[in-house]
Amino acid sequence: MKKFYLFVFSFFFYLTSFAQLTPFEISKGQKTTTYSECISFYKQLDANHEEVKMLTYGLTDVGKPLNLVVLSKSKIFDPKILRQQNKAILLINNGIHPGEPEGIDASMILARDLVKSKSLPDNLIICIIPIYNIDGALNRGSFSRANQNGPEAYGFRGNAQNLDLNRDFIKTDSKNSYVFQQIFNQWNPDVFVDTHVSNGADYQYVMTLIETQKDKLNPILSQFMTQNLVPNLYEKMKKSGFEMTPYVDHIYETPDSGIVGFLETPRFATGYATLHNTIGFITETHMLKPFAQREAATASFLNIIIDEVSSKAKLIIATRKKANEQVAKQNLFPLTWVLNKDSAKMIDFKGFEGKHKPSEISNQSRLYYDEKEPFTKKIPQLNKFEPGIEVNKPLAYVLPQAWDKAIRLLKLNNVKLQQLKHDTTLNVEMYYLEDYKTSPRPYEGHYLHSNVKLKKVLTAVNFYAGDFVIFTNQTTNRYIVETLEPQATDSYFAWNFFDGILGQKEHFSAYVFEDLAADLLKKDPNLRKSLNEAILSDDKLKNGQAQLNWVYQHSPYFEKTYLRYPVARLITPTKLNLK
The missing domain is CATH 3.40.630.10 (Zn peptidases)
Known part of the structure; x- marks a missing residue:
């Protein structure tokens, strides 16, 4: 050498x-x-x-x-x-x-x-x-x-x-x-x-x-x-x-x-x-x-x-x-990957023997490599990754114009975006966040989200002139899907682009809502039945305030946008007026 x-x-x-x-x-x-x-x-x-x-x-x-x-x-x-x-x-x-x-x-x-x-x-x-x-x-x-x-x-x-x-x-x-x-x-x-x-x-x-x-x-x-x-x-x-x-x-x-x-x-x-x-x-x-x-x-x-x-x-x-x-x-896209630990193959490796000796700092055992003892041996290499979470792409994503950073980055990456000409109500699939984990310490300036659990809801949503439609028939599909699907490891959601949806904006005064909630339960026996079942299955609902909050969350008064991921998935072919 x-x-x-x-x-x-x-x-x-x-x-x-x-x-x-x-x-x-x-x-x-x-x-x-x-x-x-x-x-x-x-x-x-x-x-x-x-x-x-x-x-x-x-x-x-x-x-x-x-x-x-x-x-x-x-x-x-x-x-x-x-x-x-x-x-x-x-x-x-x-x-x-x-x-x-x-x-x-x-x-x-x-x-x-x-x-x-x-x-x-x-x-x-x-x-x-x-x-x-x-x-x-x-x-x-x-x-x-x-x-x-x-x-x-x-x-x-x-x-x-x-x-x-x-x-x-x-x-x-x-x-x-x-x-x-x-x-x-x-x-x-x-x-x-x-x-x-x-x-x-x-x-x-x-x-x-x-x-x-x-x-x-x-x-x-x-x-x-x-x-x-x-x-x-x-x-x-x-x-x-x-x-x-x-x-x-x-x-x-x-x-x-x-x-x-x-x-x-x-x-x-x-x-x-x-x-x-x-x-x-x-x-x-x-x-x-x-x-x-x-x-x-x-x-x-x-x-x-x-x-x-x-x-x-x-x-x-x-x-x-x-x-x-x-x-x-392509229709099916992996969002996460899992190492297959049973797929090792043996490769030749030229290393130095790893040994231990007392540390001159702590006198405890420490690792060192002895360059006087080189070796060539077979070692296992694990290098097979398999899809974890996968998702089928929608026909298109609909991204409200409010989310400017996401829009700028999509354009920067040669993603073709079109805009609605008029205010439009669309029947779309929306995600609601049922659970997610957030890192306790910042990583590169962000508190990363992971382990996202979702509930899909088909619903009518109002969109406005200028909101963006992103069709998934593009060569940039991988960039589109892996940034806009919240469960992806490095999605825009993971990096806190959409954290505004994680905060509830409206609430209630308990002493006023008590009477309104009681009236809702009287008029809707199914709601009362669901509350009773929830109390039996969830110890957290033994508390009266928690029960009142449960009724609020299941009432027409509860905000529909709380924990609703803002990027819609257009599933069925729909005629759109685009510019």
């Missing part, structure tokens, strides 16, 4: 002896570029090469614009024209966690060397986000990643709002996420790569890999990815000197107990990409390996993925087209 790295490093210097060098190269692998150095580098590359264009998008939370560097051999930089020309598109995202910067440096060298050597593929457009979390990159230091082996200084994980941007792809609390989604949906990449560094166990590999969870990905794309793409990535990375293993999330204390596949829900980068039928990869180099090795491994992967996507461009484009057509017609 060391010999290979020295060769790679020498090759870079030979190749770039007459070109602009990066801070990584000048420092011989000790430093990562700063934000200003990175942007200046790409500006110069843009100025010197017609095949490079650095585009500027909207502002991030720190007030600086997000950039996209596009490498196009044809010197065309319009995504619509490029799609018409049947070009495949690869999007590389760097610095979502700026303390994990090797992708930033590797992409700079990659872009320069591709254009300098005239090696850009004809059929592939390479898009690079130089640094996504600009905010964190500017918050530079040397101590925030205590377990990481270099570089000398680096950025911070949180952005200007102290958000982890790799949890922000659905809730979109940051401007960074909003602008990223503009880029993603404008360019509609076929393959997406997000570059990272892992924490956790010690082992022999420099690089581990997360690919889009195969069971969550559209079956047509999943088959292509697992059979035509992933095996080649592993084989070629091994030949390059950087043998990979799947991302190491171990079952018990050490990896030899087995590892579990990463379930990337839509809050994560590759989980978000999955909603758009984009094959995603997260490169996770190992924190304890020297920074220069980690950069070299990332560079190898990026070169290999470019070769793979270019060589299979027509097949990838055709496969995605079939997947999109299938999703537009």
